[in-house]
Amino acid sequence: MEILILVILLALGYFFGQRAEKKHFKSIIAREKASLTCPTVTMKTPPPIHNHELNSKLVTGSVVISIDYFKKFVASLKMLFGGRVTQYESLLDRARREALLRMKEQAALNNAFVVMNTRVETSSISKNSKRRNSVGAVEVVAYGTAISLGKKIDA
Amino acid sequence: MLLTNLEQVPGKKIIQHFGLVQGNTIRAKHLGKDFLAGLKNIFGGELGAYTELLAESRQEATDRMVQQAQAMGANAIVNIRYSTSSVAQGAAELYAYGTAVKIDQ
Numbered sequence: 001m002e003i004l005i006l007v008i009l010l011a012l013g014y015f016f017g018q019r020a021e022k023k024h025f026k027s028i029i030a031r032e033k034a035s036l037t038c039p040t041v042t043m044k045t046p047p048p049i050h051n052h053e054l055n056s057k058l059v060t061g062s063v064v065i066s067i068d069y070f071k072k073f074v075a076s077l078k079m080l081f082g083g084r085v086t087q088y089e090s091l092l093d094r095a096r097r098e099a100l101l102r103m104k105e106q107a108a109l110n111n112a113f114v115v116m117n118t119r120v121e122t123s124s125i126s127k128n129s130k131r132r133n134s135v136g137a138v139e140v141v142a143y144g145t146a147i148s149l150g151k152k153i154d155a
Numbered sequence: 156m157l158l159t160n161l162e163q164v165p166g167k168k169i170i171q172h173f174g175l176v177q178g179n180t181i182r183a184k185h186l187g188k189d190f191l192a193g194l195k196n197i198f199g200g201e202l203g204a205y206t207e208l209l210a211e212s213r214q215e216a217t218d219r220m221v222q223q224a225q226a227m228g229a230n231a232i233v234n235i236r237y238s239t240s241s242v243a244q245g246a247a248e249l250y251a252y253g254t255a256v257k258i259d260q
Contacts, residue, residue: 009197012197012198013197013198013199016197016198016199016200017198017199017200020198020199020200021199024200044161044162046161046163046165046166053166054165054166056157056159056161056164056165057157057158057159058158058159058160058235060210060213060237062206062209062210062213063201063206064201064202064205064206064209065199065200065201065202066195066196066199066200066201066202067196067199068196068197068198068199068200069196069197069198069199071199072196098201116161117160117161119160119236119237121237121238121239123239123240123241123247125205125247136196137196137202137205139205139206139209139239141209141213141237141239143160143235143237144160145159145160145161147165150166
């Protein structure tokens with residue numbers, strides 16, 4: 001009976017998880033292409049623009065993404081042997097890119113042309129902290145300063 | 156109040172420093188939402204309720220930092236940083252800090 005439940009959970013996780021991830025990556029790639037005009041950089045020095053006033057505003061984007069049951073199961077098996085755990089790699093990749101995109105969306109609302117000093121921070125939210133090595137979900141927050149052009153200055 | 160995580164405000168001059176300002180908030184998980192999140196743990200994907208909760212809490216921490224800066228008479232906060240830490244099981248602390256300054260408008 002218990003094995004049956006496990007198999008059902010694994011199958012649900014596999015089908016829905018795989019589908020959700022594919023859909024998510026597709027939307028991430030499309031949105032990344034659309035937002036290429038506003039780069040995010042980690043530099044701190046503002047661009048040397050002297051004929052315009054610069055407006056700056058803090059923008060943030062955050063997301064909490066959970067892993068599916070199938071991947072969690074496979075990852076826990078991999079942890080016995082060590083090595084690369086691709087299951088978690090794609091989870092974190094998705095979360096970071098999504099957070100950055102949400103930050104960029106906010107920047108676009110302010111007509112920004114660049115987001116400076118971008119920082120990305122990750123923290124894990126484990127659903128069940130009794131189990132030591134369970135990465136239930138990750139929270140990623142991305143923040144930076146959106147710079148937009150203000151009034152023109154006559155030199 | 157102008158918020159930025161750069162060390163200066165582009166195009167503006169900092170005329171006075173007020174020192175560190177900070178804001179924090181600690182949030183615990185909601186039981187009902189946690190149950191739904193547990194279900195989502197099977198299928199995978201975004202936990203919308205948590206995203207919202209954490210974004211809200213982070214905003215609150217920021218608001219507290221801004222209040223502190225306003226009380227000092229600052230009109231901008233530079234070099235803002237966010238950090239998250241878990242203090243107890245099922246509770247997270249969201250912390251925002253920065254330097255309160257006065258810029259000439």
